[in-house]
Amino acid sequence: MLAICFAAIALFEWKQLHNKPAQGKKAFWWLFSLTLVWNIGANFISWWPNPNRFILYLLGWI
């Protein structure tokens, strides 16, 4: 729900923009889609990794 709420705000902000450069459009949609998929997974799937898990996978051996 949190993920969807902020994604909706981001979409609204994007729609409000008057000048949308072509390269910026592609980059925005890629970033938006990736973060939306990730955040929905994080919001609803209990085993979805959080940032602490990534850091400890890389550096937990110390």
Place this chain on the structure above:
Amino acid sequence: MRTTSFQTFRFSSIYMLTIPLAFMIPPLISTSGYQGWIAMLIGGAVNVVLISCTYFVGKLASNSGQSWVVYGEQIAGKWGHRAVLLLLSFWSIYYVSLDMEQFTLFYGSIYMKDTPPWFILLLVGLVIMITARWGFSTLIYIADGTFILILIGVLFLLLLFIGDADYQMLPALLNHRNFTNLFTDVLSVISWIGEWFIFLFLLPHLNFDKNTLRNLLLANTMVTVAVLLTWLLVLLNFGVHYGSQVKYPILQLIRGTSFTGLLGNADPLFIGIWAISMIIHDAFLVYVGVSCLGHLFKLKETRPLISILTGTATVAAFQYSQNTTQYQKDLSELGFIAFWVIINSIPLYYLLLALVRGKFRRKKST
């Protein structure tokens, strides 16, 4: 934007003081006991090195008139710098998520016990997002005004706790000697108060000159002294064992003070003032993440990015809230501390690279 002489000092003090003052002291007492002051002083001294590195790297960028996200490619190379910017985007959002969860745990457990954590996270996330949307200049001006409130609040807190402190514990600061954990404690202090590289993102709004170095060093002194004194007073009021167990010692001290009336019930006032500084702290982190990602993806319009990044931080904080035991345990892992020290040492890497690439050599006049 309109700049004044000590603006960087005020902003950097607000930014650096807010989180350690609230959350650093119990872990420090837990691991180092009576010797936390040694780790604090050594950490403060290491910060002088990090600040100097930040200053020299920032001056190079300032002389070129570019922001650090642009100029950094000339030091670290195109792909090296882009990797660092991507890492900093991750780090900034990660930091915001940690702050949000810390605040939610604190506020939810004390004042809003029956409120679900997601609701508090949603409110905090929206406030951070709106504050970040106001822009960099507004953050600086808010910090200008908040600084005096924070300073008065901290002085007031210190005066409040002096009366009930047990000064007979003071000799233990010198007599108890156990340097086993000193190295990890210093690393822990640097992980809490060492991210001075973040002020590179003040460019090009604020120039890097000798006044900037003075301001950052003054801010380091103020942060080190303020946290040290607060640590000392928590120790003298609670002792080593209880001081490491109590989660929010400053709040307990405010509530347990022998003063009555307004002073004895002033905790919501202090928390309100502290929360303003926390919002400034996190809004600036969102600004940093947006600057990095905006440069990487050539996105000039940053408002949608602010929503995306704040949303990602909020969801990550929600993940932590689903297993707070694991979250608290992760914060004390050495790997976690090492990550922070690696990130905080970024100005050192850039300075070494700049030296190797001859960026500091004076050009011969022809």
